[in-house]
Amino acid sequence: MIMTEIKNIKKKYGKKIVLEDISFSVQEGKCVGILGGNGCGKSTLLSILAGVQKADNGSFLWEGADLFADGKVRSEILGYVPQGNPLMEELTAWDNLRLWYDKESLKKELEEGVLAMLGIPGFIRVPVKKMSGGMKKRLSIGCAVANRPKLLLLDEPSAALDLVCKERIGNYLRDFKAQGGSIILATHDVPELELCDELFIMKEGVLEPYTFDGNVHHLVGRL
Amino acid sequence: MKKFRQYFLAQLKRVWKAFPFIALMTVLLVGCMAVISIAMLRSYNSSDKKQKLEIGIAGDTSNNYISFGLMAVQMLDTSRFYVDFSQMSEEEAKSRLKAGEMTAYVVIPEGFAEAFDAGEDAKVTYAAANQASGLGSALTNEIVEIVSNVIYSSRTSINGIWSFMDDYDCPEDPNVVSDDLFAEFMNLFLGRTKFWSVNYLGADGSLGFISYYVIAIMILFMLLWGITGSSLFMKRDVSLAKFLKAKGQGILLQISAEYLAYFVLMAGTMLMIFMPAVVVMAKANLILPEWQNDPVSQGITFVVRMLPAMALLAAFHFFLYELITNMVSGILFQFIMGLGLAYLSGCIYPLSFFPESIQRLVPFLPSGLAMKYGAGVMRGVSVGTEMAGIVLYLALFLGLAAIVRGRRMKA
Incomplete structure (x- = not known):
């Protein structure tokens, strides 16, 4: 059973403590959800885990390998979808995907792989600037999983998407979990909570375990 | 290397897609500068008569x-x-x-x-x-x-x-x-x-007036051309930069690929404009003293040798766009900085018109350095010092752009 361990991650911006001793683990085939208000540090945590920023302290272990120290292994096993859409607006879906897939594997994935599952063939030649939010998000996920990651870091993947898109992405993530992939998900979205096997609330840089009882008001009260 | 090449090719594709808009803006800019030049020339000639x-x-x-x-x-x-x-x-x-x-x-x-x-x-x-x-x-x-x-x-x-x-x-x-x-x-x-003969020393003491202003107009145009890059640089999501970094494409690699694609665009556009301009000059019998032997060939050689100056100004534009991401502010900032530097560097009034203190400072400005480099190329003298300055400025602007991007990624 592969386990991803995050231990004692700390981050400060000047005197402001953004992350204070963040520790948790993610099992193979499981999803950990991190809830929190705007500016609580969820995105900062994910960007640290993705290697975009450096932590002041702490470790990020996968199968015993320190992913903070080994950027090559990190980029091989991680897939990261930040907030917003990491796409080149002038180019088509095909051109964006070609940055991450070689031609043969791209064709294969479009026919019967993860890209087909995300419904990308339907808009493969559409320029990104003409796509809807849902299309862009699905394409972003398609780009992120090009390296067949073992661990997905998702920062609010369903933000501003309609129910159909959310369902589509949800189906893909369920499938990803079923195939043994692990997910760390930062979210505001109640439907996304159903994906999560374990929940945490981030408040003032501190992570606390949380069990969602289905009552949104209780959840809001905790935030 | 493969990652760099892939990203650079993607950036070239972006440049190609944005080219129609950029070409249109370039044509408008050429038109505006031509109208202003003709109006100024006519005003000069008539005021000459009126004097x-x-x-x-x-x-x-x-x-x-x-x-x-x-x-x-x-x-x-x-x-x-x-x-x-x-x-x-x-x-x-x-x-x-x-x-x-x-x-x-x-x-x-x-x-x-x-x-x-x-x-x-x-x-x-x-x-x-x-x-x-x-x-x-x-x-x-x-x-x-x-x-x-x-x-x-x-x-x-x-x-x-x-x-x-x-x-x-x-x-x-x-x-x-x-x-x-x-x-x-x-x-x-x-x-x-x-009993006397007039020997025009020209605006910078070594080049004739026309030669000086050929370089000045080139530099002025290149500075103002920066506003056409707005469609490439505006509305960029920092999430792409984060995504690329997570995939192992660091900030310097990103900056280098994007800058190179922009430089290819700028160099291509400048060559497409200045080379025909040299031919038109030769046909209109406007032959510079430095191009007496073969106006077209020497003129085209000069334009090609101005590529390092284009690289310098491209890096300048790139840095400014990294600094300001809002479209309107970005265009205004490019315009004001471009015009201001052009003025200070002697692109509008000859440098000799400015006080000594300004004249000493100007070669250290990017536009002043570009002018000095152009003057050296025009005169056919060694431009080693100017090239070293250009390389330093390239490193400075791209380095600063990388720092700014890093800060934006942390926000």
């Missing part, structure tokens, strides 16, 4: 002395550069004065010369436009003074010669003698026109 006073000469100018006198006044150093004398009838002179086409006119009454010779009170009438003060009025007064002095001096000289001849019983006709002497004197006047 010269035109004075009409009407009446009896048949007398030799008067004719010679008029010629002398026209050739005088003090008047020849700002006064034109035109002979015409009094009616024509009046109507042109009323129409504002002339500053003044002089009427020499009939028999003036004979009356003057006879010692009678002979007066020349001077008619001017109603100017209480002003340069035209002051100059015309001065000219009248000069003419009076010349006539008086020459009359005095003639009387002196005649008196001398009387004293020494010279048998020659005094009128013939004084005519000959006067003609000799006029030859000296006319001969004086050739």
Whole structure:
């Protein structure tokens, strides 16, 4: 059973403590959800885990390998979808995907792989600037999983998407979990909570375990 | 390397997609600069004419002395550069004065010369436009003074010669003698026109004015062209930069690939504009002294050798766009910075017009360095120091862009 361990991650911006001793683990085939208000540090945590920023302290272990120290292994096993859409607006879906897939594997994935599952063939030649939010998000996920990651870091993947898109992405993530992939998900979205096997609330840089009882008001009260 | 190549090719694709808009903006910019240049040239030419006073000469100018006198006044150093004398009838002179086409006119009454010779009170009438003060009025007064002095001096000289001849019983006709002497004197006047030659040192002390302004216009255009890049750089999501970093494509790699693609765009556009411009210049017979041997070939070589200056200014634009991500602010900032630097670097007024302190500072500005490099290439001298400066500036601008992007990614 592969386990991803995050231990004692700390981050400060000047005197402001953004992350204070963040520790948790993610099992193979499981999803950990991190809830929190705007500016609580969820995105900062994910960007640290993705290697975009450096932590002041702490470790990020996968199968015993320190992913903070080994950027090559990190980029091989991680897939990261930040907030917003990491796409080149002038180019088509095909051109964006070609940055991450070689031609043969791209064709294969479009026919019967993860890209087909995300419904990308339907808009493969559409320029990104003409796509809807849902299309862009699905394409972003398609780009992120090009390296067949073992661990997905998702920062609010369903933000501003309609129910159909959310369902589509949800189906893909369920499938990803079923195939043994692990997910760390930062979210505001109640439907996304159903994906999560374990929940945490981030408040003032501190992570606390949380069990969602289905009552949104209780959840809001905790935030 | 593969990652860099893939990302660079993707950036080239972006540049290609954005090219129609950029080409349109470039055409508009060329049009604007052409209109402004033509308007400035016309204004310069007409103001050049307006700076010269035109004075009409009407009446009896048949007398030799008067004719010679008029010629002398026209050739005088003090008047020849700002006064034109035109002979015409009094009616024509009046109507042109009323129409504002002339500053003044002089009427020499009939028999003036004979009356003057006879010692009678002979007066020349001077008619001017109603100017209480002003340069035209002051100059015309001065000219009248000069003419009076010349006539008086020459009359005095003639009387002196005649008196001398009387004293020494010279048998020659005094009128013939004084005519000959006067003609000799006029030859000296006319001969004086050739005793100097003008050597234009030009705006920077080494290049001719036209050569200097060819470089200046190039640099000015390249600086202002930065605003056309707005479609490539605006509305960029920092999430792409984060995503690329997570995938192992660090900030420097991102910056390098994006900058190179932008430089390819800029260099391609500049070559497409300046090379035909060189051919047009040659066809219009506007040949620079430095391109005398083969204007087209030497001109094109010059344009190609300006690529390092293009690289420098491309890096400058790139850095500014990294600094400001809002579209309107970005375009305004590019425009103001471009125009400001162009002005300070002598692209609009020659550098020699600025105080010494500014002139010393300018070679350290990116635009000033580009001008200096261009001047060196034009003159065919070594530009090693300038190239080193360009490389340093490239490193500085791209390094700063990387720092700014890193900070934006953390936000």
